[in-house]
Amino acid sequence: MCEPVSSTALVLGGLSAGSTALGAIGQHQSASAAARAQNEAAVGNYKYQLKVRENNWERERERYTAQKTQYQAQTQENQIAAQRAYASEQNRLNSIYQSASFSQQDQLVKLAQGSGVQAAAGRRGRSATRLDTDIVSQFGRNQAIMSESLLGAQFAARTRTDAVNRELVSANNQAYSDVAYAPEVGVAPPTPVMRSGPSGLSLAAGLMGAAVDGASTYKTFS
Numbered sequence: 001m002c003e004p005v006s007s008t009a010l011v012l013g014g015l016s017a018g019s020t021a022l023g024a025i026g027q028h029q030s031a032s033a034a035a036r037a038q039n040e041a042a043v044g045n046y047k048y049q050l051k052v053r054e055n056n057w058e059r060e061r062e063r064y065t066a067q068k069t070q071y072q073a074q075t076q077e078n079q080i081a082a083q084r085a086y087a088s089e090q091n092r093l094n095s096i097y098q099s100a101s102f103s104q105q106d107q108l109v110k111l112a113q114g115s116g117v118q119a120a121a122g123r124r125g126r127s128a129t130r131l132d133t134d135i136v137s138q139f140g141r142n143q144a145i146m147s148e149s150l151l152g153a154q155f156a157a158r159t160r161t162d163a164v165n166r167e168l169v170s171a172n173n174q175a176y177s178d179v180a181y182a183p184e185v186g187v188a189p190p191t192p193v194m195r196s197g198p199s200g201l202s203l204a205a206g207l208m209g210a211a212v213d214g215a216s217t218y219k220t221f222s
Contacts, residue, residue: 035195042192049189060183067178074175082168089157096153100146111139
């Protein structure tokens, strides 16, 4: 009567041990697969971030190259515009000088004519002297007015030229602001941290636990 009971206990113990061992192996394999999948995903995401960083860096360099070309073109245009303004201002001043020269010649002619009229009229004495003085005084006043006008024209021209210089500097500074800072490559993404799968010791421990469970089951039914 004892033999069948012992056989049953042996079978039950083996089934218990096998079931526990299969569970331990299954858990080990599942954990290993999960760790491997997570590591592959982390590496894939890391490579993707590196590619995005590289593409962004390439776009920034292309954009900066285009901005430098635009900056050079803009500063050339600014210089051309300033040169035109300088030339226009100089032409304006030259025209004023020319007009003043013609006016001075006209005044000299009138001065000579006035003196000649006095001489032709045969004026003598204090009356003639007073008339000559009046003509010369008027000529002097006209010369003073012309000189003051020329000084004013020179000052106005210098003021407008200084304004052109300031506009040129401001426009160039504005254009330079787009290329003042060269782009820098972005910060590299952190390297992925690999997840460690279950160790062989854990599997061995699980198998040992299965053996213990089998022995315990055998002992219970024997």
